[in-house]
Amino acid sequence: xxxxxxxxxxxxxxxxxxxxxxxxxxxxxxxxxxxxxxxxxxxxxxxxxxxxxxxxxxxxxxxxxxxxxxxxxxxxxxxxxxxxxxxxxxxxxxxxxxxxxxxxxxxxxxxxxxxxxxxxxxxxxxxxxxxxxxxxxxxxxxxxxxxxxxxxxxxxxxxxxxxxxxxxxxxxxxxxxxxxxxxxxxxxxxxxxxxxxxxxxxxxxxxxxxxxxxxxxxxxxxxxxxxxxxxxxxxxxxxxxxxxxxxxxxxx
Amino acid sequence: xxxxxxxxxxxxxxxxxxxxxxxxxxxxxxxxxxxxxxxxxxxxxxxxxxxxxxxxxxx
Numbered sequence: 001x002x003x004x005x006x007x008x009x010x011x012x013x014x015x016x017x018x019x020x021x022x023x024x025x026x027x028x029x030x031x032x033x034x035x036x037x038x039x040x041x042x043x044x045x046x047x048x049x050x051x052x053x054x055x056x057x058x059x060x061x062x063x064x065x066x067x068x069x070x071x072x073x074x075x076x077x078x079x080x081x082x083x084x085x086x087x088x089x090x091x092x093x094x095x096x097x098x099x100x101x102x103x104x105x106x107x108x109x110x111x112x113x114x115x116x117x118x119x120x121x122x123x124x125x126x127x128x129x130x131x132x133x134x135x136x137x138x139x140x141x142x143x144x145x146x147x148x149x150x151x152x153x154x155x156x157x158x159x160x161x162x163x164x165x166x167x168x169x170x171x172x173x174x175x176x177x178x179x180x181x182x183x184x185x186x187x188x189x190x191x192x193x194x195x196x197x198x199x200x201x202x203x204x205x206x207x208x209x210x211x212x213x214x215x216x217x218x219x220x221x222x223x224x225x226x227x228x229x230x231x232x233x234x235x236x237x238x239x240x241x242x243x244x245x246x247x248x249x250x251x252x
Numbered sequence: 253x254x255x256x257x258x259x260x261x262x263x264x265x266x267x268x269x270x271x272x273x274x275x276x277x278x279x280x281x282x283x284x285x286x287x288x289x290x291x292x293x294x295x296x297x298x299x300x301x302x303x304x305x306x307x308x309x310x311x
Contacts, residue, residue, distance in 0.1 A: 037282070045275070046261065049254050056264035059271050063278040103285055110281045114274040121270050219282065226289040230296055237300055250301035 015232045016241050018092045022225040029221040036215025043208035051205075060118040062209055065192055066216040068111035071139060072174055074104030074220065078146065079171040082164030092228075094160035095235065097167065098150050099227035103220060105143035112136055123187050131180035132188040135173060142170040156235060 011017050044062030051058035078097045085093035115133065116126045127133065146163050153159035181190045192209065193199055199206045236242045255261045264271045 041275070041278075045271070046255065047253055050265065055267055057267040057270050059264070059267075060274045063274055067278075067281075102288075106281050106285060110277060113277050117270050117274045117277075121267055219285070223285040223289065226286075226293070230289055230292050233296060233300070237303075242300075243304060246297060246300045246304055249297050250304075 029218045032218035040212030057121045064114040067107045071108035079167040082167040095231045101146045108140045130186040131184040135177040
């Protein structure tokens, strides 16, 4: 039992194994994203009933919530990868951390942007310095910090360590974002989904949202593996298997 | 379907600008996350295969 776990865990240390497996995983994730995202968008935009208070502006929820949920999960993933990278010196963990940062940043931006656009017709303002919005903005700056660290330090191993430390320290912001709507009086509405309760929305409203969240997660995995494979090729370019791979690709 | 005409879909009961602006941004972010790594992959493969060819010639 323990030895098979150890073997499983050690596989993750091999960039070549990760590269090859990720091609298979990507295919499945791509299919899920390709089905869920268009279905969720069409359903949310055209078929879900309009909100009795907010009218049609509430349709922004089908982008806003998945983007915000993903931006936070991505940061937690980076902190976890950073921890694994620091403790077990796993190359693949460094690669994943670096590759996830720009994706997380882009979705964090999308959550803030769609939030601002949703805020205008709903609250009458694009922006307020309230707890939820401010902590989300800090998350975006943390992402920028990780990206800047990775590109400022030449040596990949040192850069990976610095980024890992920033990720682990910055993860304290995640519970602040999550509970901001409960700890402080804010304009922002409370969580749409809770694991322990039934959603307050009717099914025709939350089902497309759930489909979008699944789709966005699958998309994230797909994009993450795409970037990770680039990063692996770059870092392992002197190894035999990458040389052979480049030769095969350029011949095709 | 909660709209009766294409015009209604575009107008979104007065919220058209906000809804379509959001979805435009969404499509842009999704495309960025696909196109940027694909372009990087192409450039990387080209660079590495040229490097390999040079090394072979130097031998």
